Amino acid sequence: MTVHEPEPLLRIEGLHVEFPTEDGVVHAVDGVSMEVNPGEIVAVVGESGSGKSVTAMSVLRLLREPPARVRADALTFRGQDLRAMPPRRLRAVRGGPVGMIFQDPMTALNPVMTIGDQIAEAVLLHQERRDRRAAQARAVELLELVGVPDPGQRARQYPHEFSGGMRQRAMIAMAIANDPDLIIADEPTTALDVTIQAQVLDLIQKAQAETGAATVLITHDLGVVAELADRVVVMYAGRVMETAGVEDLFVRPRHPYTVGLLASLPRMDTDTDALDPIPGNPPNMSNPPPGCPFHPRCPLARERCRAERPALLDLGGGRRSACHFPEEVGP
Ligand code: SF4
Structure with missing residues (x-):
């Protein structure tokens, strides 16, 4: 009898994203x-430019195509093919079963609409019975839930009247609406x-x-990862370098790039707080190095x-590494 693995909530397979530029084609995501x-x-x-944000944006088809060129072997959410989804259905997915929180809420919030109206609008968009009053009440409830003080009054204010932290709270309220x-x-x-x-x-x-x-948390900050994540996907030069449970990754990384990232973290356990950054720079993605993209910086x-080019090999125990010599990698 064949045992079928349960379908993951989100599945990305063989994702490629390219941007044509004057200097050539930038391969922002290369087979993720x-x-x-x-x-x-x-x-x-x-690091910035590793393709992590572009990956997330292409999942929800938020990139303008063209100029972006996106292809994937599979891109599914709850088993449904996101590539084949008509724009209307996609809009219903975004802000409905998929909530989004961006780095800069100012670009995601409408500057001429009150915060309360924007949250209420998000609620209404995904309700069959459009009850504006109930949606407004829900907006206030959500603002309270995310810790905005005096939510009834704050709901009537505009984004520019909120501080950066408060705007991010409002975004989170919209994401979970x-x-x-x-x-x-x-x-x-x-x-x-x-x-x-x-x-x-x-x-x-x-x-x-x-x-x-489920949450996909895109970050360059390993401190944030340690605090929140169950599992980690490490990206470099548009490719996945390593995936592991959060503890495994911090205790025994199996890719030299992960080792480099960990070494560049501030240390709490020694007298010295000197950082040990990875030498060199990330590659130019319109002309990436052949073979392993990390080789110019790898000890x-x-x-x-x-x-x-190393394949992303399954090392067992939920770990994968795109290195030819994972057994030689130590912390
Ligand atoms: S494949 Fe080679 S260059 Fe790339 S990470 Fe492994 S050891 Fe370093």
Whole structure:
């Protein structure tokens, strides 16, 4: 008897995204595969330009095509093919069963509409029976849930009357307005002060617990990953380098790039707080190096790495690494 694995909530297979530019074609995402299961928090981590945000945006078809060129072997949400979905259905998915939190809420919020009206609008869009009063009341309830003080009055204010942290709270309220199955949060705390960052992270955790939604958390910040994630996908040069449970990744990374990222974290356990950044720079994605894209910066690189692109190999125990020599990698 064949045992069928349950279908993941979100499945991305062989995703490629290219942007034609004057300097040539930029291969922003180069064969990314990952899946997200119901209720789990998956962090997608990497330096800027690693393709993590472009991956998330192409899942929800938020990139303008053209100029972007997107292709994938599979792109499914709850088993439904997102590539074949008509624009109307896609709009119903975004902000409905999939909630989104962006880095800069100012670009996502409408500046000439009150916060309360925007949240109410999000509620109404996904309701069969359009009850504006109930939606307004729900907006106030949601603002209270995300810790906006005096929510009744704040609902009547415009985005520019909110601080950065409060705007991010309003975005989170919109993202969870329709009880989503999946929340995609793209660098949700990057634009905020450190103290506010911690509050917003707590709130995302609370929102996740409240809705039971799976969460894809896109971040360059390994501190955020350690705090929130169940599983981690490490990206570099538009490819997945490693995936692992969060503890495994921090305790025993199996890819030299992950080792480099961890070494560049501030240390709490030694007297020195000197960081050890990865030497060199990420590659030019219109002309990436042959073989392993990390080879120009990798301390373990050798001839094979320069010639042969490593596949993302299953190492067992839910771990995968795109390195020819994962057994040689140590913390
Ligand atoms: S394949 Fe080679 S260059 Fe790439 S990460 Fe592994 S050891 Fe380093």
